[in-house]
Structures are given as C-alpha cells and as structure tokens.
Amino acid sequence: MKKPLTLQVNGQVHELLVEPxxxxxxxxxxxxxxxxxxxxxxxxxxxxxxVLLDGKAVYSxxxxxxxxxxxxxxxxxxxxxxxxxDPIQQAFVxxxxxxxxxxxxxxxxxxxxLLDAIxxxxxxxxxxxxVGNLCxxxxxxxxxxxxxxxxxxxxxxxxxxx
Amino acid sequence: MRNPKSNLEQYTVVGQSIPKIDATEKVTGSAxxxxxxxxxxxxxxxxxxxxxxxxxxxxxxxxxxxRVPGVVAIITAKDTPLIKFGFMKDQLPLKHGxxxxxxxxxAAVAAVDEETAAKALELIEVEYEExxxxxxxxxxxxxxxxIIHEEMKSNTVNLPFNFKHxxxxxxxxECYRVVENTFKVNFVTTAxxxxxxxxxxxxxxxxxxxxxxxxxxxxxxKDLGEANGIRGSRIRVIQPKIGxxxxxxMDVYPIDIITVLLAKKTGRPVKIVFNREEEFxxxxxxxxxxxxxxxxxxxxxxxxxxxxxLYMDNGPYVSWGAFDARVMMATVCGLYKVPNVRFNxxxxxxxNPYSGTVRGAGNPQSTFAVESQMDMLxxxxxxxxxxxRLKNANExxxxxxxxxxxxxxxxxxxxxxxASRIGWKGRHKAGRNRGIGFASYFHVGGGARVFRSDGCGAxxxxxxxxxxxxxxxxxxxxxxxxxxxxxxxxxxxxxxVENVQIVNDDSSIRPxxxxxxxxxxxxxxxxxxxxAARKAKQKLLEIAAKVLEEDVxxxxxxxxxxxxxxxxxxxxxxxxxxRRGHFKLSGEIIIAEAFYDPPNEMQDENYRGNISVxxxxxxxxxxxxxxxxxxxxxxxxxxxxxxxxxxxxxMLAESVVQGGVAMGVGLALTEQxxxxxxxxxxxxxxxxxxxxxxxxxxxxxxxxxxxxxxxPFGAKGVGEAxxxxxxxxxxxxxxDAVKVRVTEIPMTPEKILTALEHRQ
Numbered sequence: 035m036k037k038p039l040t041l042q043v044n045g046q047v048h049e050l051l052v053e054p055x056x057x058x059x060x061x062x063x064x065x066x067x068x069x070x071x072x073x074x075x076x077x078x079x080x081x082x083x084x085v086l087l088d089g090k091a092v093y094s095x096x097x098x099x100x101x102x103x104x105x106x107x108x109x110x111x112x113x114x115x116x117x118x119x120d121p122i123q124q125a126f127v128x129x130x131x132x133x134x135x136x137x138x139x140x141x142x143x144x145x146x147x148l149l150d151a152i153x154x155x156x157x158x159x160x161x162x163x164x165v166g167n168l169c170x171x172x173x174x175x176x177x178x179x180x181x182x183x184x185x186x187x188x189x190x191x192x193x194x195x196x
Numbered sequence: 197m198r199n200p201k202s203n204l205e206q207y208t209v210v211g212q213s214i215p216k217i218d219a220t221e222k223v224t225g226s227a228x229x230x231x232x233x234x235x236x237x238x239x240x241x242x243x244x245x246x247x248x249x250x251x252x253x254x255x256x257x258x259x260x261x262x263r264v265p266g267v268v269a270i271i272t273a274k275d276t277p278l279i280k281f282g283f284m285k286d287q288l289p290l291k292h293g294x295x296x297x298x299x300x301x302x303a304a305v306a307a308v309d310e311e312t313a314a315k316a317l318e319l320i321e322v323e324y325e326e327x328x329x330x331x332x333x334x335x336x337x338x339x340x341x342x343i344i345h346e347e348m349k350s351n352t353v354n355l356p357f358n359f360k361h362x363x364x365x366x367x368x369x370e371c372y373r374v375v376e377n378t379f380k381v382n383f384v385t386t387a388x389x390x391x392x393x394x395x396x397x398x399x400x401x402x403x404x405x406x407x408x409x410x411x412x413x414x415x416x417x418k419d420l421g422e423a424n425g426i427r428g429s430r431i432r433v434i435q436p437k438i439g440x441x442x443x444x445x446m447d448v449y450p451i452d453i454i455t456v457l458l459a460k461k462t463g464r465p466v467k468i469v470f471n472r473e474e475e476f477x478x479x480x481x482x483x484x485x486x487x488x489x490x491x492x493x494x495x496x497x498x499x500x501x502x503x504x505x506l507y508m509d510n511g512p513y514v515s516w517g518a519f520d521a522r523v524m525m526a527t528v529c530g531l532y533k534v535p536n537v538r539f540n541x542x543x544x545x546x547x548n549p550y551s552g553t554v555r556g557a558g559n560p561q562s563t564f565a566v567e568s569q570m571d572m573l574x575x576x577x578x579x580x581x582x583x584x585r586l587k588n589a590n591e592x593x594x595x596x597x598x599x600x601x602x603x604x605x606x607x608x609x610x611x612x613x614x615a616s617r618i619g620w621k622g623r624h625k626a627g628r629n630r631g632i633g634f635a636s637y638f639h640v641g642g643g644a645r646v647f648r649s650d651g652c653g654a655x656x657x658x659x660x661x662x663x664x665x666x667x668x669x670x671x672x673x674x675x676x677x678x679x680x681x682x683x684x685x686x687x688x689x690x691x692x693v694e695n696v697q698i699v700n701d702d703s704s705i706r707p708x709x710x711x712x713x714x715x716x717x718x719x720x721x722x723x724x725x726x727x728a729a730r731k732a733k734q735k736l737l738e739i740a741a742k743v744l745e746e747d748v749x750x751x752x753x754x755x756x757x758x759x760x761x762x763x764x765x766x767x768x769x770x771x772x773x774x775r776r777g778h779f780k781l782s783g784e785i786i787i788a789e790a791f792y793d794p795p796n797e798m799q800d801e802n803y804r805g806n807i808s809v810x811x812x813x814x815x816x817x818x819x820x821x822x823x824x825x826x827x828x829x830x831x832x833x834x835x836x837x838x839x840x841x842x843x844x845x846x847m848l849a850e851s852v853v854q855g856g857v858a859m860g861v862g863l864a865l866t867e868q869x870x871x872x873x874x875x876x877x878x879x880x881x882x883x884x885x886x887x888x889x890x891x892x893x894x895x896x897x898x899x900x901x902x903x904x905x906x907x908p909f910g911a912k913g914v915g916e917a918x919x920x921x922x923x924x925x926x927x928x929x930x931x932d933a934v935k936v937r938v939t940e941i942p943m944t945p946e947k948i949l950t951a952l953e954h955r956q
Contacts, residue, residue, distance in 0.1 A: 069232035070225015072439075074389045075472035082389055110225035123223040127215045130847040133855060134674030135222030136389040136439030142223055164889040168237030168881060170389055171674050171856030172441050174892040175920075178853050 039103050043068070044112030059083045062109060070110040070139050074168075076124035080187030084140035085109045091147035093166070110139035113146065121191065122146055125184035126177075133171030135196050141167050144180045153183045153192070204842050207954060210909045213847030217679045218700065220436070227437045230393040231469050233407055238395075239268055241458050241468035242313035243451065244303040244320050245478065245521040246295035248340065249331070249874030251324035253293060256303060261319040266312035270320070272303045275764060276457055278801035281423035281448060282355065284514040287346060289423065289453035295324070296344050296512035297547055298875045299478040301450045306458040306466050324654045331874055333486065333507045333544035344512050344545045347439055349401075353543040357506075357521040359529060359803045361597035362536030366499035371492030372926045373576040379487040379565040380940040383509075383869035383876075384862075385476060386554055387886055392479050394452045398457035404459075405432045408452060409730035409910035411671055412711025413703050415647075419448040424456050432702040441673040442859075443554040444480055446516040446713055448465015451478075476879035479756035480552025481869060483517050484509040487565040489528070497579045499588045501536040504528045504565070508543045511550030519646065520558030523639075525564040529639040530596035532570070532588040537597050547874045555856065557714065559639055560863060560923060564941060567924035568636035573932060577760060581634060581928070582615045590638060590813065599797075599804045604904040604912070606839040607636060610815040613898055614837045618817035626932065629822045630832070633928025634824075635921035641812035641841070641904070641912035643716035643794050645805075650716070651793030653707025656732040658786040660778060662756055662771035664689055666728070667699045669709025670721030675805035675915050676715035681725045683844055684908050688729035690753045707789065715812065715913030718794055718844060722908035735786045739767060739777045745879035794906065809906045812913055814838035816857070816921045820929040824952060827945030829865055831893035840915055842910030843901045845926060849914055850897040856918015857895045862887045864923035868942050888940045 036051040043066060047157040052061060059076070061129070062068045071094055074082030078096040085094045095172050113120040119127070132138045141164065148155060148163040153161065160181045169177060204211030216363045221227040240639075246253075273292035273910055278287055286926055291300045307313035330340040336351040344351055366373055379496050395407035404426060410416040413433040421428040438445070451468055460465040489504040508517055521541040529537040554639065574584035586608055596603040611634070615621060626632050643650045655667040666685050672678040678698050685692040700706050709721065733753060740758040741748040744766040751758055757775060760766035777784040799805035819833040836853050843849045866885035870877040878884050903910030923941050931937050936951035 036240055067234075068225075069228070072229070072389075073231060074391075075881055077472060077882070079472065080389060095669060110223075113669040114224055119220070119223065123220075126223045130213070130215060130219075130220050130851045131678075131853060132219060133676065134388070134390065134438060134440040135218070136226050136229060136437075136795070138222045139225045161889045168385055168389065168888065169855075170442070170859070170886065171855045172851050173854035173856075173887075173895055174889050175854045175895050176847075178889075194686075 038102055039099055042106045044109060054100055056099045056104065057095055058084040058097040061099045062094060065195050068111050072136055072139060074136065081144060082137050082140040084143045084167065086143055086147055090152060091144045110142060113142065121187045122184040123150065125187060129176050129178035129180035129183060130149050131172065131176040132175050137167060137169045141169065141177060147183065149188055154189050155182065157182065201485045203330065204909060207687050207909065208560045209683045209693050209854050210844050211842065214683065214693055214911065215846060216676055216848060217682055221942045229390050229437045229439045230395065230409055231409055232886055233436055235395065235397060235465040238465040238467055239306040239308065239311045239462055240313050241306045241455060241466050242310065242317050243301050243305055243454060244317045245298065246300040247273045247298055248295055248324050248326060248684055249298050250327040250329035250926045251295050252322040252327060253291065253295060253302065254315065254325050256808045257321040258303060259314040261305065264316045264319060265307040267305060267316045267547040268318065269306045269458060270303060271457055275461065277425050279423055280423055281419065281453065282513050282515065283518065287513040289450040289457065292773060297549060299549055301454060304454045304458055306462050323462050329547040329649065329874060331546055331548055332511045333546060336544050336546050337542065343545065344420060348659045351517055351545040353510060353518060354543060355518055355543050356523055357541035359525055359539045359598065361529065362500050364503050364538045367536035368492050371500050372495035373489060373573060374492035375569050375572045375576060377569060377939055378491065379462040381483050381485045381561045381564060382597045382941065383871050384443045384482045384867045385479060385869055386442040388444060388885065389442030391470040391472065392444065392451055393477040394455040395465060395467045396456045397465035398459055398463065403430045403432065403433060404456065406456065407434045407436055409438045409445050410435065410672055411441050411713060411765065413671060414708050415711055417703055420452055420456065423448060423453045428732065431520045435671060435701045443557065444552060444671065446539055446553050446711065471879065475603065476884060477876040479550065480515055480517060481549055482554035483551045483561065484519045485522050485561045489569060491563045491573055493577060496521060497577055497584050498588045499532055502528055502534045502846040506541040508541060509546050509548055509551065510543050511548045512545055513550045515550065515552045517552040517885060520553055522803065524562035526598065526600065527559055527566055527638060529598050530600055531563065531566050531636065532585065533594060533864040534554055534891020549876060550822060555859065556920045559574060559637065559920045560860065563635060563637055563921050564923045564927065567921060568939065569927045572937065578797055582611060582620055584634060585611055596926055600811065601806045604782060604810055604841060604902055605813055605904050606900045607813040609900045610813060610837040610839055611636065613900060613948050614815040614817040614835050617835045617896065617898065618819055618833065625844065626819060629824060629933050630819065631929045631931065631933025633818050633925045633932055634815060635924035635928060636813065636815040637917060637920035639812050639920060640714050640808035641719065642810035642906050643796055644714035645796035645798050647710050648721065648798065649710055649793055650796045651791050652709040653719045653789065653791045654728040655707060655787060655789045658727040658736060658770055658774055660771055662695065662769060664691060664696045665699060666696060666725055666778040667706055669707045670700060670717045673712055676845060677721060679848060680718040680844040681722050684726050685729045686721045687909065689733055691756045702772045708809060709855045715915040717915065718911055720794060721906055722911060724790050724792035727792055729786050731788035731790060734788055735788060736770060736773055739784060740773045743773060743776045744768060781814050810904045810912055812840055812917055814917055816925040818925040818929040820926060820933055821928055822933045822948060827948035829943065829948065830859055831926065833895045833897045834894060836918060837898045837900060838914060839900050839902045839906045840914035841912035843899050844909060844911050847897065850914055853918040855897045856916065856921055858887050858892055861893060861926065863941060864926040865942050940942055
C-alpha cells in the first residue's frame with residue numbers, strides 16, 4: 035500500500051507515493067533518477083550509497099523512505115554549486131583519491147558529514163569516520179590524504195570569511 | 197620502438213602527476229556505470245541457481261512462476277540452443293541434465309522489475325537427484341572419485357602445464373641445503389564494488405547491442421556471439437564505466453549469455469545485475485592452490501634448483517583462470533636465477549565455485565610459496581635474507597630457463613631500496629613481537645602473448661578546433677590507463693592533456709585490442725597511441741609545410757602551434773592548419789591509425805619463449821607486529837619499491853600500487869571465501885573481511901629510476917604488481933617477529949595462535 039512522502043532532495047521538494055518497503059536508495063535512484071548514489075550491496079556493508087540526511091551520513095540502502103518523511107537529503111549531485119566543485123570533490127580529484135570511482139560518491143558524502151562535524155580531523159578520526167565505506171582500488175591512502183587536505187582547505191576558507 | 201633513455205624531466209606532460217581524466221565525473225556522480233543505465237521498455241532478469249553441488253535435474257516446472265503478474269519470460273535449458281561455451285567448451289549457460297556446482301544456472305526470469313523477477317524465481321520448482329560430490333582436488337584426482345564431466349572420463353583437466361630445465365634431481369643432490377614445504381592459498385574473490393552485470397538489446401534489424409563490464413571487448417564479442425549462435429558482426433559491445441574488475445572481466449560468463457537469451461525471447465532490452473550475495477557466490481574467484489615446492493642452494497648461497505607441483509581447484513568449468521598456472525610457472529622458474537627447475541601443474545575439476553583469473557593471474561599464489569622459501573633457505577644457510585636475494589637477483593641480460601629475456605631490470609636496486617627504507621641493515625630486532633619481511637616479484641611488463649596477437653589498435657584525430665581524440669581498443673578498468681594514454685598523446689603532439697579526449701567504449705568505433713590483462717594497457721595501448729599520434733603529427737606537419745611554404749624538416753610543434761625553426765614569422769596553430777586542410781581542393785583530414793603488437797613470443801608446446809618484450813620487478817618490505825595473545829597481525833609499515841620503467845603518471849601509478857598492496861594484505865591476513873560443501877558461507881561484506889579504513893596500513897611506494905627501451909616513453913606495466921609479493925612479505929615478517937612459519941593464507945589469528953602453540 036503506497037503512502038505519501040515528502041522529501042527535500044538537494045534543495046528541491048518532492049512529493050511522492052511510495053511502498054513501505056522502498057528504501058531511500060531506491061527512491062533516489064529509481065524515482066528521482068539520481069544515479070550518482072550507488073548501490074553496492076544493499077545491506078549496509080559497503081557505503082557506496084551514503085547520502086546526507088539532515089546533515090548526517092546515512093546508508094540510503096538501509097533507510098526506509100517513509101521513515102524519513104519531511105527529511106532533507108543531500109546526494110552527491112547536490113554538492114557542487116553552480117558548476118564549482120565542493121572543496122572535498124576538488125581534493126579527491128587533486129589527490130588521485132579514486133580509481134574505478136564506484137565507491138567515490140559514498141566516500142565524498144561520508145567525508146562531507148565528517149568535515150561538517152570535525153573541521154580538521156586527525157588521520158585516526160578520518161579512518162574511524164570512513165570505516166563504513168569500502169574501496170577496493172586505492173588502498174585508502176590517497177583518500178585519507180584528500181580528506182585531510184579538504185579539511186585544511188575548508189578551514190582556510192572559513193578564516194578568510196571570518 | 198626506441199625512446200630516449202632518460203628520466204622524464206625533458207617532458208612536459210608525461211611524468212606529471214595529473215588527476216585522472218575522468219576524476220571530475222566520478223566525484224560528481226555523473227559517471228555512468230552499468231547499474232545506472234536504464235533503457236526504454238527494459239526488463240530485469242534474475243537467475244535461479246541449483247543449490248546442489250552435484251545433481252541430476254529430474255524436472256523443472258515453471259508454470260506457477262509464469263503466472264506471477266509482471267513476469268514476461270522464463271527460460272530453462274530447453275529454450276536455448278544448447279551451445280557449450282568457455283575455454284574448454286565445458287558448460288552451458290543454463291544447465292541441462294546435470295548441475296555441477298551450487299552456483300549453477302538452472303532457469304532465468306525476465307520481468308518488469310527486479311522484485312517481480314525475484315518473486316517468480318521462488319515459484320520455479322526443480323527436482324534434483326543428488327549425486328556424490330567432490331570438493332578436494334586430491335580426492336578428485338583419485339580413480340574412484342565421482343566424475344564431474346562424464347564425457348571427459350577424468351577430473352584432471354587436459355591442460356598439461358609442465359616444464360623442466362636442467363637436471364633437477366642431480367642439482368638437489370649437489371645442494372648444501374634444501375627446503376621442502378606445502379603452501380596453500382584459499383578461495384578469495386575480486387570483491388569489486390561494482391558487481392557483474394549485462395544489458396542486452398536487439399534492434400529492429402535483429403542486431404544485438406550489449407552493455408558489459410568486460411575487460412576484453414573484442415574477445416567478448418566473439419565468444420558471446422559463438423555462445424548465442426550470433427555472428428560477431430551483428431554484435432556491438434559497449435562498456436560503461438567499469439566499477440572495478442581485477443581480472444573478473446576476462447571471460448564470457450553464463451550471466452552474459454542468459455541476458456542475451458532473455459532479450460531475444462522477449463524482444464525487449466533486458467538487464468541483469470548481480471546483487472552482492474550473487475557476486476560473492478557466483479562471480480569467479482582467484483584460483484585456490486596447493487603448492488608442494490622444494491628449493492635448494494649451494495653453501496655460498498647460489499640457488500641451484502627449484503621444483504614445484506601445483507594443484508589448482510578449478511571448480512567445474514574452465515575459465516582463463518586455469519591459465520594462471522603459466523604465470524605461476526614463470527615465477528617458479530624465473531624469480532631469482534635458478535638453473536635447474538621443474539614445474540608440474542594439475543588443474544582439477546571439483547564441485548566448488550568455479551575460479552577465474554584475478555589480478556596477478558596466479559603470481560601472488562606462486563610468489564607466496566617461492567618467497568617464503570627464500571627466507572627459509574637463507575636461514576638454513578645462515579645468510580642474511582637480503583644478501584641471499586641480492587646474490588640471486590635477476591639482472592639485465594639474464595635469460596630464464598623458459599627463455600624469458602630480461603632486458604631492463606633493477607631488482608637489486610629495488611631490494612636495497614626496500615631494505616634501506618624499512619631499516620633492515622644494521623638492525624638487531626625490529627622490536628618486541630615485531631618483524632620485518634621481504635618479498636620480490638617478477639611479472640610481465642610489456643604485455644604477454646597468451647593470445648596469438650598481443651596487439652592494440654589506436655586512432656588519433658586532430659580536429660578543426662585543435663581538439664585531439666584518441667580512439668583506442670584499450671579498456672580502462674579504473675587503473676588510470678586512459679589518463680596515461682592521453683598524456684602520451686599530449687606529449688607527442690605538444691598540447692595540454694585537457695585538449696585530448698579518449699573514446700574507447702564502443703566496439704563499433706574502436707579498433708581491435710586483445711583486452712586489459714597482464715598489466716599491458718599503458719604499455720601496449722600507450723605504444724599504439726604514441727605511434728598513431730606520431731603519424732598524425734607527421735600529417736599535420738605536411739599540411740603545414742604546404743600552407744606555410746616551408747620545408748617539413750624545418751617545422752616543429754610546441755604548445756599547439758607549428759612553427760618554422762628558421763623563420764619565426766612562419767607559424768600557425770593546429771586548428772587553422774586542420775581547417776586549411778579541409779578548405780582546399782583535394783582536401784585532407786588529420787586522422788591516423790596504428791597497430792602495436794610487441795615482439796612478444798608465443799611460447800611453444802614446452803612453454804619456452806620470450807612471452808613479453810620486457811618484465812617488471814620489485815621488492816616489498818613489511819614491518820608487522822604480532823599479538824601473541826590473540827594471534828592478530830598488525831601491519832605497521834609497508835614499503836613497495838618497483839622497477840616499472842619510466843612512470844607516465846606517478847600519482848596514479850602510486851595509487852594503483854597502494855590498491856594492490858591493500859588487496860595483498862587482505863589476501864595475506866583476512867580475506868577468505870568460506871566454502872563448505874561447495875557453498876560460499878560468507879557471501880556478504882559483513883562476513884568477507886575486506887580491508888577497511890581502520891586496518892589499511894600506511895603504504896610507501898617508490899619507483900626506482902629506470903627506463904625501458906620498448907616502453908612508451910620508457911614505461912613498463914605495473915597494474916598488477918602491488919598485490920603480487922605482499923602475502924609473502926607479510927609471512928616473512930611474521931616469522932621474523934615470532935619465529936612461526938605460516939604456510940597457508942589467509943594467516944588468520946587462529947592459524948598464528950595454533951602455530952605459536954606448536955612452537956612451544
């Protein structure tokens with residue numbers, strides 16, 4: 035039995051009718067055609083589906099859509115502003131923190147949640163924050179470098195604006 | 197191909213650590229992977245698997261399943277042309293008569309969505325008559341074992357990978373010390389984040405388009421055609437972004453053929469994508485191996501003989517993975533200088549999951565055995581483990597017993613660099629319960645002629661806006677080969693890399709290539725691109741010579757401009773030259789093609805021949821700490837030093853090595869598919885222990901200064917290198933730490949504890 039759902043995704047409000055069994059991942063990918071959010075396991079095991087829900091990183095595959103009625107979701111498509119990449123995205127590009135790229139949207143979103151909470155994390159904090167995201171290509175080393183560099187970059191930006 | 201022997205300082209694009217050319221689309225989520233592709237009117241397929249390791253199919257009833265609303269088609273073997281496929285033509289896409297593994301495909305459904313297809317699968321009734329299974333390669337080789345393929349009369353696959361050189365028996369008698377062990381490598385899987393999948397669509401003319409994650413699109417086109425009874429000329433192969441592959445994409449699998457069968461049956465596009473559970477239980481695994489190996493040396497530390505007997509658990513069907521035995525042979529016979537060698541492999545059918553080829557193609561398995569023994573032998577001889585390796589290290593001019601000719605080789609430098617970086621020399625002990633271990637590798641570095649051709653085609657086009665397009669047969673599977681090839685073209689044409697785009701996702705446009713394997717893409721695809729760019733440049737200069745009224749030999753290119761070396765007024769940008777070529781009588785375009793096939797030799801029936809024009813070498817050093825109470829091993833530092841020739845893009849090459857090392861650490865310590873009675877028991881990321889951000893060690897990568905005459909701008913292949921010696925280096929470090937030798941990977945805490953107990 036479908037039920038109404040209101041979601042704000044990347045600043046835009048969507049009113050949908052969804053089945054109770056539908057996950058946020060399914061709503062994003064199938065209904066809203068936002069395919070940047072990946073589905074790597076559908077069981078909360080790989081983090082490729084990570085998005086922000088009210089600013090916190092969640093596995094979209096483990097989140098029932100109806101459970102977050104009225105929520106604000108940010109996906110990878112919502113990060114770049116007016117064609118300018120977010121500093122996190124820039125740092126991933128610059129540091130070679132990706133290869134096949136399948137896990138990348140999830141890593142970028144998990145990093146966004148981390149840096150919003152801890153602006154300049156230590157490597158230990160980065161490792162702990164990203165433990166739910168798997169990468170098979172890079173060995174993580176360059177991802178850690180990118181995340182910390184993005185943190186420093188954002189901190190500099192804040193100082194400039196302060 | 198000759199290239200200036202030097203490092204890359206004279207170049208402006210090659211040798212630079214520029215980001216991957218597709219990095220921006222990958223960080224914004226706009227990169228399209230197979231799962232992201234949706235076609236109008238598309239159906240979704242699901243495959244029913246047997247669940248029995250060995251059984252006769254008595255009856256299949258699909259009636260109930262067909263009645264599920266939204267189901268469009270259900271097929272079983274009887275709906276198919278029963279064409280056997282695979283390397284030994286030993287399987288059907290949908291099994292008929294008998295199933296030979298738990299993962300065997302029995303029926304397939306196409307429905308309006310995945311949920312409906314899954315619901316229908318549950319309603320398909322299949323009756324089986326169970327047959328006695330066999331899971332152990334030793335047992336399978338016994339005369340009274342159940343025969344898996346009755347028509348073959350034996351479970352030993354008819355692929356004799358045997359080699360002998362010198363007098364091994366006599367050499368062992370002359371040895372001062374000999375070590376003899378059995379090593380075991382268990383089931384592991386590629387665990388790419390993007391799972392296997394296929395989309396198939398027949399158009400109004402009856403031509404087939406497939407979207408696939410294959411690494412070898414042209415072999416795929418041929419094999420998929422044969423398996424479906426369709427001419428290759430009527431198949432178009434498109435590769436979206438590939439979400440990791442690691443060797444998985446070397447073969448055509450049942451999923452590909454079934455997708456095509458469903459598309460044919462329904463007349464609609466069909467998509468099948470493995471879920472994670474299917475990926476763990478039904479995608480190809482690395483070849484599990486048992487090595488019985490013996491190595492001996494003289495009193496002064498000179499290696500005299502090595503003898504290995506290999507048993508490979510092939511599962512019920514032969515893929516390219518069986519041929520990994522040849523790579524293992526090359527390591528047993530060629531890693532370090534050993535004059536007398538023997539190698540015998542037994543590829544054995546079992547009722548386990550069927551194995552494929554995975555990154556390193558057998559080399560991580562054989563290097564684990566060979567390099568573990570190097571340490572054991574050094575200790576027996578009372579020689580420093582590093583000195584022992586240095587004494588026997590391969591060097592330029594050396595020819596392995598199989599006839600592999602070593603040209604550029606800096607293994608000695610790699611050994612010394614790794615030792616110095618990890619702090620080996622002059623050390624007393626790495627610390628309480630800490631140890632250092634080394635292992636080196638020897639791998640093809642200039643492609644490998646395992647097919648009759650080892651070639652790649654490339655086309656370079658310069659358009660009237662000065663944009664350069666490289667159209668290549670070579671496939672990128674994430675490693676950065678596309679970027680490296682664009683750098684090569686940009687360097688040759690003296691333009692920024694941003695002005696080069698690459699097209700290599702459509703078989704109807706791209707020239708032929710044998711596929712991405714054997715770390716060959718940057719080397720061979722890069723050489724092809726370089727040749728094509730050189731030809732395009734020549735055409736550009738010839739048109740410019742006419743327009744500028746200057747002798748072609750007086751012209752040079754720089755920053756996208758052709759100018760005269762003797763008359764500074766004669767200068768013109770590429771776009772103008774190209775337009776001038778278009779807008780004249782008998783006009784010209786600038787497009788050039790090249791095919792590069794290296795002088796690699798096809799090995800003869802005795803496995804002799806120089807399979808690659810050049811080889812890659814390197815040494816890894818691990819510093820580990822072993823917790824004696826829990827058996828847990830922590831990798832504190834990891835150093836990976838490589839002779840990869842000149843490095844086209846150091847940042848990307850480093851990343852590829854780091855990823856390889858991480859995969860190697862997983863292979864060494866944590867990863868294992870638990871297979872019981874032929875069934876994968878841990879088919880999820882929660883249970884299959886892939887390295888996470890918490891366990892990933894710091895990985896220091898170093899490339900020694902090197903240049904290879906045959907490589908594009910001196911480069912050699914390095915794609916697989918990182919994973920090859922890692923397990924051996926860690927095993928050796930564990931021994932150095934706590935004096936226990938673990939001969940089976942993964943070296944789990946349980947195994948370490950057991951070994952520690954045995955020692956006491």
